[in-house]
Amino acid sequence: MLQVPFIRENRDQVIQGLAKRNKDFTTQIDAIIALDETRRKTQNDLDNLLAEVNKLSKEIGEMMKSGRKDDAEKIKPQVASLKEQIKTLETTLAETEEAQKQLLYQIPNVPNEIVPVGKTADENVEVYRWGSVPTLGDNKKPHWELIEEYDLIDFELGTKITGAGFPVYKGKGARLQRALINFFLDEATAAGYREFQPPLMVNEASGYGTGQLPDKEGQMYHVGVDDLYLIPTAEVPLTNLYRDVILKESDLPVKMTGYTPCFRREAGSWGAHVRGLNRLHQFDKVEIVQLVHPDQSYAILENMVEHVKQLLQKLGLHFRIIRLCGGDMGFTSSLTYDFEAWSGAQERWLEVSSTSNFETFQANRLKCRFKNADGKTQLVHTLNGSALALPRIVASLLENNQDANGIKIPEALVPYTGFDRISK
RNA sequence: GGAGAGGUGGGUGAGUGGCUGAAACCAACAGUUUGCUAAACUGUCGUAGGGGGUAACUCUUACCGGGGGUUCGAAUCCCCCCCUCUCCGCCA
CATH class of the missing domain: 3.30.930.10 (Bira Bifunctional Protein; Domain 2)
Incomplete structure (x- = not known):
């Protein structure tokens, strides 16, 4: 299948190339690019939340070790709420990736420039x-x-x-x-x-x-x-x-x-x-x-x-x-x-x-x-x-x-x- | 098919809850030394995604067979699946 970064950076060229297959793929290509935007944004947000959880977990670990158990308990609810958000983003990300994959599977290879135009x-x-x-x-x-x-x-x-x-x-x-x-x-x-x-x-x-x-x-x-x-x-x-x-x-x-x-x-x-x-x-x-x-x-x-x-x-x-x-x-x-x-x-x-x-x-x-x-x-x-x-x-x-x-x-x-x- | 054991980076192999993206060794790559080879020494040495930077680079996330779960935190605990090995059975 085609590479998404390639599609993103060569949108017009890809659509024109695919036109040789006698089909207009503009809709699918644009959908793939849009899904890619969503994917990257979601990935970014998700990473930030995960980093936050990692940081808090580390803090809890240190508190436990130094015997400040009460402080640790206070942070736990924070983590729990972060994890709620993480779950949502993970779902979005998985759905976005799946949708993009399904579209990508439908896109054939881009014909080389010397491929003759023709239907049959x-x-x-x-x-x-x-x-x-x-x-x-x-x-x-x-x-x-x-x-x-x-x-x-x-x-x-x-x-x-x-x-x-x-x-x-x-x-x-x-x-x-x-x-x-x-x-x-x-x-x-x-x-x-x-x-x-x-x-x-x-x-x-x-x-x-x-x-x-x-x-x-x-x-x-x-x-x-x-x-x-x-x-x-x-x-x-x-x-x-x-x-x-x-x-x-x-x-x-x-x-x-x-x-x-x-x-x-x-x-x-x-x-x-x-x-x-x-x-x-x-x-x-x-x-x-x-x-x-x-x-x-x-x-x-x-x-x-x-x-x-x-x-x-x-x-x-x-x-x-x-x-x-x-x-x-x-x-x-x-x-x-x-x-x-x-x-x-x-x-x-x-x-x-x-x-x-x-x-x-x-x-x-x-x-x-x-x-x-x-x-x-x-x-x-x-x-x-x-x-x-x-x-x-x-x-x-x-x-x-x-x-x-x-x-x-x-x-x-x-x-x-x-x-x-x-x-x- | 039955019983048991096990799946960690290119390989061997440590690691049983936080200091481990992962020791050590080997291989590989680059360099130093060397008349050449060998040896020795030094360094590098996973993949993918996202952010920032013209770039060098840097921050971050995920991945220890695959998928779920427990937990603030999992290579490490639990469940399911797949695969490999040993023994038995069957068999070209």
């Missing part, structure tokens, strides 16, 4: 394109037909044992998953990211830390008996590893990677074009996360984009990078690049990665800070990106590399799959 995905800006549309014959098949033909993934079985959106990978289909995961992890490790295997369930505090709660409550599976959430992305546990941590400046950047399954309810988002692997409740993803010095975060974002770019190039997939417009950006992000791979048979782009800079928006909730050169604690910037999400990569790969007799495996992947072709 149509207004995103393409910034890079690589490769070309594969030439496939008239007999080209969508991936859901290919996986059936070559017996790679079974949706019916998944539906039987769990439900829709939980596919069962079989044989070479399963091996392909494992190959992609290992390939992505190896690439991330080679790029200096440290590999982690985090828990797949997180508590409420972690959900708030990275901003999934309260914003996207309905998107996560919640395990009621133990009050835990299944992770929608490795970003959540990985970033939360550094919740409430103060790093040394020399520790930065912290680079982490991890493979995890991801669980998303995707409530209400099932439509016509979500067949096959296009949208799932459980899918695999390798994530890269960085905690960095604020001065470097945008250079590092470029770096991460470059990393993802190379993965797609090594897989030989026709893809493009788009800069999301204000209306299409996630709640917590200030700048997001989406990667879309071409799906040869569906003849459309599929989102396979989303790489973002969150600046201090997550760090503020996480309380992830570092000691800067002046010895002051300062919030880090957090970034993350999918590198990469598997299902749509598989969809794209199967469709684009199909021929009459099977599917060709990209060369970079062969050491991992152990086969260079999928055929009958």
Whole structure:
């Protein structure tokens, strides 16, 4: 969430920036500033009263010690009346802070200045394109037909044992998953990211830390008996590893990677074009996360984009990078690049990665800070990106590399799959 | 799940009602000494909020797992919750 002092000192700039999200936040911002005034005033009054009580208590202590018990008894009523006032102020303070927090939770991150203005995905800006549309014959098949033909993934079985959106990978289909995961992890490790295997369930505090709660409550599976959430992305546990941590400046950047399954309810988002692997409740993803010095975060974002770019190039997939417009950006992000791979048979782009800079928006909730050169604690910037999400990569790969007799495996992947072709 | 023990600053660990935001030691950082390293010595060394000052700085409040309570006063007493450890049970 945004920092209140920042809002206070940059009111107009914040409101203007947020306008890119096609909503006027003036009312909320002004309310936050007003509540902050109240909060500070109340805090000040309260502190003065507490100081008075502390002083009197000390005096009573000394009187007791020197045997002047009667004098001590005379002061006690004074303290009692102060405590009445303290109680009132404490209530006011707690209510003010709560009200302010509720408002803050509703304010998304301020988009970076280069974020394009726009309302929908149509207004995103393409910034890079690589490769070309594969030439496939008239007999080209969508991936859901290919996986059936070559017996790679079974949706019916998944539906039987769990439900829709939980596919069962079989044989070479399963091996392909494992190959992609290992390939992505190896690439991330080679790029200096440290590999982690985090828990797949997180508590409420972690959900708030990275901003999934309260914003996207309905998107996560919640395990009621133990009050835990299944992770929608490795970003959540990985970033939360550094919740409430103060790093040394020399520790930065912290680079982490991890493979995890991801669980998303995707409530209400099932439509016509979500067949096959296009949208799932459980899918695999390798994530890269960085905690960095604020001065470097945008250079590092470029770096991460470059990393993802190379993965797609090594897989030989026709893809493009788009800069999301204000209306299409996630709640917590200030700048997001989406990667879309071409799906040869569906003849459309599929989102396979989303790489973002969150600046201090997550760090503020996480309380992830570092000691800067002046010895002051300062919030880090957090970034993350999918590198990469598997299902749509598989969809794209199967469709684009199909021929009459099977599917060709990209060369970079062969050491991992152990086969260079999928055929009958 | 049952029984017991315990949760204090980066770490170890003192502290059972006021003199403790917290001893001591270690680590860390800065400096002195030194041909270099080591050692020794000196100093610094929690976080957050509020007030005052251009600033250096200064005053103040809160925090000893979390939340309530008792008391003029709580790290210290009481209650609830969470977590850790040991033993037992169960188990991949």
